[in-house]
Amino acid sequence: MTDQTTTPGAGAASGAASDAVSITGVSRVFTGRRGESTVTALDGIDLTVSPGEFVSLIGPSGCGKSTLLRLIADLDQPTAGEIRIFGKTAKKARLDQEYGIAFQQAGLLPWRSVAANIELPLQLHGMAAAGRKARTAELLELVGLGDFGSKYPDQLSGGMQQRVAIARALAESPNLLLMDEPFGALDEMTRERMQNELVRICGETQAAVVFVTHSIPEAVFLSNRVVVMSPRPGRIQGILPVALGSSGQRGEGLREADGFFDAVSEVRELLHGAPAEAGARGVENR
Amino acid sequence: MSVSEALKAVDAGSIGTVPGIVEDSTRRPLRGAAFLRRFGLGALGVLLLAVVWELYKALGPAEGVIVGGVTVLPRTTDLAMPHVVDMVGRLFEPVSSAANALPMWMAVLQASAFSLGVASVGWIAGVIVGLFLALLMQRFLTAEAALFPWIVLSQTVPLIAIAPLVRRWGAQIEIGSFEWEPWMSVALIASYLAFFPISIGALRGLNSPDTNHIELMRSYGVGWWTTLFRLRLPASVPYLLPALRLGAASAVIGTIVAEVSIGLRGGIGRMVVEFAAAAGGDPAKPYAPIFGAVLVGLVAAGFVSLIGVFLRRYRRGEVPA
Numbered sequence: 352m353t354d355q356t357t358t359p360g361a362g363a364a365s366g367a368a369s370d371a372v373s374i375t376g377v378s379r380v381f382t383g384r385r386g387e388s389t390v391t392a393l394d395g396i397d398l399t400v401s402p403g404e405f406v407s408l409i410g411p412s413g414c415g416k417s418t419l420l421r422l423i424a425d426l427d428q429p430t431a432g433e434i435r436i437f438g439k440t441a442k443k444a445r446l447d448q449e450y451g452i453a454f455q456q457a458g459l460l461p462w463r464s465v466a467a468n469i470e471l472p473l474q475l476h477g478m479a480a481a482g483r484k485a486r487t488a489e490l491l492e493l494v495g496l497g498d499f500g501s502k503y504p505d506q507l508s509g510g511m512q513q514r515v516a517i518a519r520a521l522a523e524s525p526n527l528l529l530m531d532e533p534f535g536a537l538d539e540m541t542r543e544r545m546q547n548e549l550v551r552i553c554g555e556t557q558a559a560v561v562f563v564t565h566s567i568p569e570a571v572f573l574s575n576r577v578v579v580m581s582p583r584p585g586r587i588q589g590i591l592p593v594a595l596g597s598s599g600q601r602g603e604g605l606r607e608a609d610g611f612f613d614a615v616s617e618v619r620e621l622l623h624g625a626p627a628e629a630g631a632r633g634v635e636n637r
Numbered sequence: 638m639s640v641s642e643a644l645k646a647v648d649a650g651s652i653g654t655v656p657g658i659v660e661d662s663t664r665r666p667l668r669g670a671a672f673l674r675r676f677g678l679g680a681l682g683v684l685l686l687a688v689v690w691e692l693y694k695a696l697g698p699a700e701g702v703i704v705g706g707v708t709v710l711p712r713t714t715d716l717a718m719p720h721v722v723d724m725v726g727r728l729f730e731p732v733s734s735a736a737n738a739l740p741m742w743m744a745v746l747q748a749s750a751f752s753l754g755v756a757s758v759g760w761i762a763g764v765i766v767g768l769f770l771a772l773l774m775q776r777f778l779t780a781e782a783a784l785f786p787w788i789v790l791s792q793t794v795p796l797i798a799i800a801p802l803v804r805r806w807g808a809q810i811e812i813g814s815f816e817w818e819p820w821m822s823v824a825l826i827a828s829y830l831a832f833f834p835i836s837i838g839a840l841r842g843l844n845s846p847d848t849n850h851i852e853l854m855r856s857y858g859v860g861w862w863t864t865l866f867r868l869r870l871p872a873s874v875p876y877l878l879p880a881l882r883l884g885a886a887s888a889v890i891g892t893i894v895a896e897v898s899i900g901l902r903g904g905i906g907r908m909v910v911e912f913a914a915a916a917g918g919d920p921a922k923p924y925a926p927i928f929g930a931v932l933v934g935l936v937a938a939g940f941v942s943l944i945g946v947f948l949r950r951y952r953r954g955e956v957p958a
Contacts, residue, residue: 424852424856425856426852426855426856445855445856445858446858447858448857448858450856452853452856454849454852454853456847456849458847458849458850458853460850460868460871460872461953462871462874462950462951462952462953471857471867472857475857475859475863475867476857503953504953505953
C-alpha cells in the first residue's frame with residue numbers, strides 16, 4: 352500500500368514501521384532430506400499489510416499461503432527476503448507478542464476449562480490473576496460465550512471451540528491477527544455466522560488480519576484486499592482491493608449485494624487464470 | 638533399526654497394551670451402579686477360577702491328562718491340587734507347629750507388607766529414573782538416539798544374572814555411617830525393571846502434543862521448560878498412567894524374583910521358596926504366599942489408579958476438531 356520505493360536498508364526499516372506487515376522478496380525453498388529434491392513453496396513474495404487492514408490469502412492447495420502465514424508468525428524462516436512486523440523482525444515480533452494466531456484446528460488444551468484456555472497466553476506472560484480474570488470475562492463476552500467459561504473444550508461444538516481459539520488469539524490485544532483457515536472445519540451455516548462475528552470483532556479490536564482461506568466468498572466477505580496466489584512455485588497472482596465498506600457496514604445483507612458478486616467473480620477469474628497457465632508451462636517443459 | 642522403528646517394536650511387544658489402556662483411562666470415572674457392576678464382575682471372575690479348579694479336580698483323571706508321555710494337565714490328587722477351601726482355610730491356621738507360630742494370614746500379610754515396601758522404593762526410583770530419561774530423550778534427539786537402544790537392551794538381561802552381581806557390588810558400598818543393605822539390592826533390581834515401561838510411556842506422552850499445540854507455545858515465545866510444564870507433562874498423563882501401572886507390576890515381580898535370587902528374608906519371595914519345600918506334607922501351604930503376591934500386586938495397581946483419580950482433569954478425551 353504505502354510506497355516501497357525508498358532506498359533499501361535504512362529505508363526499508365523506517366518505511367515498514369508504519370506497516371503491520373511488510374514482506375519483501377521473500378522465498379521459501381524446502382529441501383529434501385538428502386538435499387536432492389527441492390520444492391519452491393514461495394518465490395519472490397512482496398506484500399504489505401496496513402494497520403487495521405484485513406487481507407486474505409487465497410489460492411489452490413500448495414500455493415504456499417499457509418507457508419507465508421507461518422513465515423509471518425516466525426514458525427518457519429524464509430530462505431531469502433525479509434519480513435517485518437510493525438518494523439520488527441519476525442522473531443522479535445513473535446517474542447514481543449505482536450500477533451495473535453488461530454489455526455484450522457481450534458487447538459484448545461483439553462485439560463483446561465474454556466476460561467483457562469483463553470487465559471493461557473496471559474498466564475504464560477505473567478499477568479496477575481485478577482487482571483486475567485477480568486480480561487477473560489471480557490473476551491468471553493466478545494466471542495459470545497459469556498456462560499461457557501467453566502465448560503471444557505470437549506463439551507463445546509466445533510464452532511464454539513473456534514470462538515474460544517479466536518478469543519485466545521485476541522487475549523493480549525494484538526495489533527495483528529494471523530488466521531490459518533480458522534473456519535475450514537466448520538459447516539457452512541456456522542461458518543457464515545462466524546464470519547459475521549469476525550467482522551464485528553475486527554471492527555471492535557481494530558487489529559490488522561492476515562487470513563488464509565480457500566473459500567472465495569469468505570475472502571471477499573471479510574477482506575479489504577484479497578491476495579490471490581498460484582502454486583508451484585507459490586507466487587502472488589494478483590491483489591484485488593474489495594471496497595465493500597468498513598467492518599461496521601458489512602452485514603448479512605452484503606452477501607446479497609451486487610458488489611459482492613462482482614468481487615467474487617473477479618477473484619475467481621484471477622484464480623482460474625493460474626492453473627491454465629501453469630498447465631501450459633508444464634506441457635512446454637516436456 | 639532406527640529409533641522410531643524400535644519404539645514401534647517396543648510398542649507392539651512389551652507395552653502393546655498401552656493404546657488400549659489409554660483409551661480405557663480416558664473414560665469418565667465410574668459411579669454408583671457402574672462401579673458395583675464392575676466390582677461384581679471382578680469378583681465373579683475370581684469365583685469362576687475357583688469353580689474351574691474344583692470342577693477339574695472333581696472330574697479330571699487322578700494321574701492327570703498325559704499325551705504322548707507329556708503331562709498336559711496336572712494330576713488331581715489333593716497333593717497336586719488342594720481344594721480351594723483348604724487353601725483359604727490354611728490361612729487361618731498357624732504357619733508351623735512351633736508353639737509361638739503366627740497365624741498364616743498374619744505371616745503372609747507381614748511378608749506382603751515387607752515386599753510391598755521394597756517394591757515401592759524400587760518403583761519410586763524407577764519413576765524418577767524413567768522420567769529423567771524420558772525428559773532427556775525428549776529434549777535432545779541425540780540422547781534419544783544414544784539411549785533408546787540401551788534402554789530396550791537393558792530389559793533383555795536376565796534378572797537371575799544380575800541379582801548376584803548387584804548384591805556383591807552393594808556389599809562393597811560403605812559411605813560413612815551408610816551401609817548398603819540387602820533389601821536395597823532388591824529395590825534396585827525392582828527399579829531396574831520398573832523404569833523401562835515408565836521411560837517409554839513417558840517419552841511417548843511427552844511427544845504426544847500436536848504440532849498445533851507446540852507451535853502455539855512457540856508463538857507465545859516461551860521456552861522448553863514452560864512448554865514442558867504447561868503442555869507436555871499434562872498431555873503425557875494418559876500415557877503416563879498405564880506406564881506407571883506397568884511399572885508398578887514390574888516392580889512387584891522384580892522384588893519377588895530378586896528376593897529369591899538374593900536370598901533376602903522377610904518378603905513374599907523367600908516365603909514362596911520356603912513353603913514350596915513344605916508342599917509334600919502340607920499341600921495348601923505354598924498357596925498362601927501366592928495369595929500374598931496377588932495382594933501386593935493389587936495394592937500396587939490400586940495405588941496407581943488412585944493417582945489417576947487425582948489427575949482426572951488431564952484425562953479428558955481429545956478435543957474433536
